[in-house]
Amino acid sequence: MKNLKNLLIVAVAASIFSCSSDDDNRTIDPGNGGGAITDNELKGEISEDATLLASVDYTLTSSLTVKSGATLTIEPGTVIKAKSGRTDVFLAVERGAKLIAKGTASLPIKFTSDAASPKAGDWGGLVLAGKAKTNKGTDVESEVAGLLYGGTEDTDNSGELSYVIAEYTGAKINGEQEFNGISFFGVGSGTVVNNIIVNNGNDDGIEFFGGTVNVTNVYCANIADDMFDWTDGYTGTINNAFGVRNDGFDAASEDPRGIEGDSNSSDPTAAPISTPTLKNVTILNLNPDVQLKGGAEIRRGTVATIDNILFAAYGTASFGNRIDTNDDKGNGTVTITNAVSQGNVGTDKVGGDIDGTVTEITDGITVTADNTISTKTGIGADLSVFSWANQSFVVVKL
Template identity: 65%
Template structure:
């Protein structure tokens, strides 16, 4: 009996030891849960996370309007791939990071086709959003730049430049970008939308940038033609370009609201350079503006100039309106003088109203402005109207819901 009792104890001990071993150190790892590697290769990839959108897109991906997307880091569309964003989609960017942006590489495409009834919106996810909460949208193409055969973008680390003036980076239409312009350092800042050598095969129209901490839109070389751009309360320049941009910009409306005081030392309506190191470097920036309005309604911070055309740029501006209300002002109406090279500009059908300052001519300024003190009217409720046919057509921006108010 004693021998049988001891054998039972031994068996029990073995069973306990076996169970304890299984609980503490499983012999096989769990097989459930996502596998994350920082790339989004397909629509069902574990890295495509609605509330944590970031990574390198290495397959054709669609962002559905039915989802509440939160951009939490850099989202880069790699060469050969296409990112499609459905009409009506809202993407909220995590506030406070210089590494939060959307980038489209050379050879990649973005197909962001919003509509007037269902625009695409990029905004901040902050409870109290501010300019500079996140980076912005950066697109790189393959047209020439006068910085050399190729170059690297100021932000996002994209290569750009090439020889294909008809390069196609996709479509950006009926798109709103808010609270952009995160600053990396004194030389590196995001804009609302940055176009690096983007070609004529690309479709860009109906863009609105609100509350940007740097420029509204900027072109670094490129040939793409752009239509209907609204920039509101931009800290630096509303419409900027450099490095040999040759294209047509149609119906641009920029405004700084009354009370706006978040400005750089030298904010301008239009600023265009070609190449400050070599004004003759090709291609020379030769932008054409068709219908452009620059309004400063802020009595706190004057615009440095309505248009600053410099460093070898040869610009044509048809149907321009520079205006102010009350004591708001421009330092200069037009400035073509710069210590790194002057510019030249030709105006036709140019109108001014209010305190727009004198011209600062270093290069050639051709054409004259006429004064029309009825071009801007302010209703008793503060609503502002601009006379039809003078500068840009503001009605083209009804889809944004934005109202001009003094």
């Protein structure tokens, strides 16, 4: 059995603030990014290489955009608090720019709200743009942050996100525009993304708009809309993904889902077609008051491959559908292997093709009286790899 204890997220800050050479003992100047970093305040445009230091308590007071040609490096253990209650507070990385946010298990990098009582939607989120292919073109404007994305460089490198927590994201601009926790617009496979937590998001957890970036070990907890989402011809791999809605997290869109996969809603045949591969995935609902519309909705031309997935609902929590490939703007196709379901997760709604079957089980995941969640070895996501984040499960109605 692999267990993940019911603990609160602990942000660990480190005092790593300078580097020195053995021969001259000089302190390296982290730079101000061309004026966007003033003491502990972050806003404006990073036009020169700069580093955020773990010893500084940063506040993101407006948009911070890393311009093409510049690199923003963030030290392990850095905590960045975003000004809450505004829609113009976010971190954006242009095509041709890089973000190196390389935390560690003991010193993760954390983006959070500055509110005394933080909530989903307090600020925007992280937005990265790249030069990889999309089926919307090569110079497409992102839904948020006003970045251009797309191109022909599928191996494009936008930097690295490792051991990063983004929480209380999803500020709503209007009825059509909302930030996700982390958005990847045309981001290429040269970008490294692993060990990511998105917690308490008011829209999607992680969304891919085309591109080829691969993601390993990603955890989306308490997401108002879709935990994992893609569109615009995304062709990467998502490996070891865990999505959960806790009891008590009641923020919800009209149709929250575990997975929502689109290719192109205007033309489901547009190339490249979204052909992602998902491996080792768990979608779990613990909230009896909010039904997930679907465990996985694969639609609008998407051709997905899913291997080893667990759909689970605890107690009276439920899904509307388990897998849905039907859509009036184009059906989807999914090849699914080693799939199991547990609890009230609905039935499959087939409009396109579902190649493979989902086996119903009774012991894939358990919740004990102390709110420890256990999953059987080899079924769905491996929860033990997220122990560094000390994530919390909330199951009130035992």
